[in-house]
Amino acid sequence: MAAPPSPRPHVMVLPFPAQGHVMPLMELSHRLVDHGLEVDFVNTDFNHDRVLNAMAAETGVVPDGIHMVSFPDGMGPDGDRTDIAMLADGLPAAMLGPLEEMIRSKKIKWLIADVSMCWALELAVTAGVRVALFSTFSAAVFLLRLHIPKLIEDGIIDVCGKVTRNKTIQLSPKMPPIEATEIPWTSMSSSPDRIKVIIKNVLKTNPAVSQAATVICNTFEEIESEALDLVPNSLPVGPLEAPPASSSSAAGQFWPEDMTCLAWLDKQARSSVIYVAFGSFTVFNATRFQELADGLELTGRPFLWAVRPNFTDGVVGQGWLDAFKLRVEGKGLVVGWAPQQRVLSHPSVACFVSHCGWNSTMEGLRNGVPFLCWPYFADQFCNQSYVCNVWGTGIQLCADEHEVVTKEEIKGKVEQLLGEEEIKVRAAMWKDKACASIAEGGSSHENLLKLVNLLREQ
Template sequence: MAAPSSPQPRVMVLPFPAQGHVMPLMKLSHRLVDHGLEVDFVNTDFNHARVLKVMAAETGAAAGGIHMVSFPDGMGPDGYRTDIAMLGNGLPAAMLGPLEETIRSRKIKWVIADVSMSWAMELAATAGVRVALFSTFSTAVVALRLHVPKLIDDGIIDECGTVMRNEMIHLSPKMPPIEAAEIPWASLGGSPDRMRVFIKNVLKTNPAISLAAAVICNTFEEIESDALDLVPNALPVGPLEAPLASSSSSAAGQFWPEDATCLAWLDAQTRGSVIYVAFGSFTVLDAAHFEELADGLELTGRSFLWAVRPNFTDGVVGEGWLDAFKRRVEGKGLVVGWAPQQRVLAHPSVACFVSHCGWNSTMEALRHGVPFLCWPYFADQFCNQSYVCNVWGTGVKLLADKRGVVTKEEIKNKVAHLLSDEKIKARVAMWKHAACASIAEGGSSHVNLLKLVNLLREQ
């Protein structure tokens, strides 16, 4: 009689409750399941309901063998969850107890926690698990985060995050130079009190990065070798992608339903002709920027696909104006609510990407060889723009005028410049090749993924 097979190792995956954090950890979870691990994927109750709604709309899509669980986030039904500081501050008190109970009841031995949830390191002592951290940002941003105490010691920022000397920060020749005023926690703050909260949280949680069994990074060695040297136990496994075989895999982590009709529209467009425009899950444009962007896309004379999620504007732009714009550009431009971005960027009709430069978008476009027009909004996006424009040379910046507005003429001119620059095209092709090689069998990220799987099998 054959001996009963031993149960597969079980891993808990814990993202910060925001779309740009959930999606890359969902991609990693699919990779772990592919290698035979069991994954309990934790959402907050609020986001869990959103994800289930999208999955139900995807003709009964399943999570691909990933077990979806959820816990309260400490906020009421009408809580202001776009306030990252307020949301983040309440998570440890709301979640640590239920997480510990679940870990014990399910005999979980490993937790992979978002770096933004590094308070989960406490579970190593209370629940007896081993903890790896996952960076949803570039490794350069993690290195910059670890460098904050020195920035304070050098008088570049004070202990509240206020910029005292707005000089260029350049940690290494192959890392993105960034102005002190644009370090992620300064641009997140908005007010001195909020900046103080973010900087104090960075200083409080930085030690967790050194204590983690690994810091898993959605990047690859060829583009961030210097940054990886500055982060202890860094393990680059990117670019991470969701399985493309079916929509169900990506639906398991989406907060908004994807409009897949745009793929058929792209099929009808000329190769390398379409401007793709998307600004992620947090960017909010005011009426002036929104209308200037719309007019700029029309002014290019090129076909465009524009993702305008329901809360993309501050409410000043009316539905009537957007509906009139859609009718005016019909046949030339297509506006959707939320696009299947990975598939869009992989489509041969796409020529360039007008992007907020979130790290997920940056890695997806790099992987598929799509050049950027950069329009960062906040947080790490300025650092990512610096990578794109100053280090990799795969895109150009959209610059605001004296009023702080990116004009329609600027958009038209930069599109024309980007798509006629042969040096940018060559660099885009080079980095696409490097990205694909890293995740292919025997590539650096593929080897590191196998190292991670073996680590997670350790009891």
């Protein structure tokens, strides 16, 4: 009688409960399942419901090998989950106990935890699980996080995260220069109390990073070699990709993707469309929103603009947006949430107006799309610096004295970007390098195989 097949190695995956963190870890989970592993993917109850609703709208199914589970996040039903400081502060108390219980009951040997959840390293001691960390931001920003105690020691910021000495920070020549006022953890909130909580959490959890078996990075050797050399036990496996269109990617999305935009793109001329998307956290007030709308119309070019339900702060009426959609019909298309990777790979897309979140940055880079950079908070300023100052694949949109990016600025920078052939050449070069890294035999592909072999060590 043949021996029964050996069970697939079981891995728990724990993202920070935000769209830009859930999505890349879901993409990694797809890769692990492709290589014969089984994944328990942990969302908070709140986000689990959002994912299921998005999947229902798309008639999506969770792929075999990925098991969706969830736990409370410690907030009440009406809690503000866009308040990152308060959300992050309550997660350990709410989740550590249930996570430990599940690890023990299912005899899970490996946990892949988001770096922003690195308090989960405690489970290595309490539950005996081995922990790999996953960085949802660049290797350069990961290093900057580890460098915060030195920034405090040098008097650039204080222990509350207040900038006390404005200075350009560049940890090595090939890493992005940023201003002290743009350090990710000091720009994540307008509230000094919230920033203090964020810095306190970073200082508390930084020492635990060295306990991780490895640090998985959504980047690749060719683009961040200097930074990766300085990250302890780094394993770059990026740029991560969504699964093929034939399988469901909705298991990582908080909003249903509007696939009708792909047919619209098919009708547009090659390299003609301005794609505009600002991720899951950016919020515009009425003035900025209307200037952007007017600026896109002023360019005279076709545009695809993703406006998620909570993109504005409530002062822009639906009636105004509906009237705008009618006015630009035939020239511009506004959708709620786009299948971004498929949009960026479409031949009609000419450029990407982006907040420069790391996922968007990697996706634009992998598809050779020039950037118009419009960062909002956190690591986005650092990513903008990579795009504009290091890689040379985009230019920055600049606000006026009232902190508004005007319609004239948008029109002018679109014309400038699309007229600069050198930017297009560099974008194409980095596309080739990114695609080579994830192809068989490439640096990221080889690192993925190393990760799979490590996770098989039960």
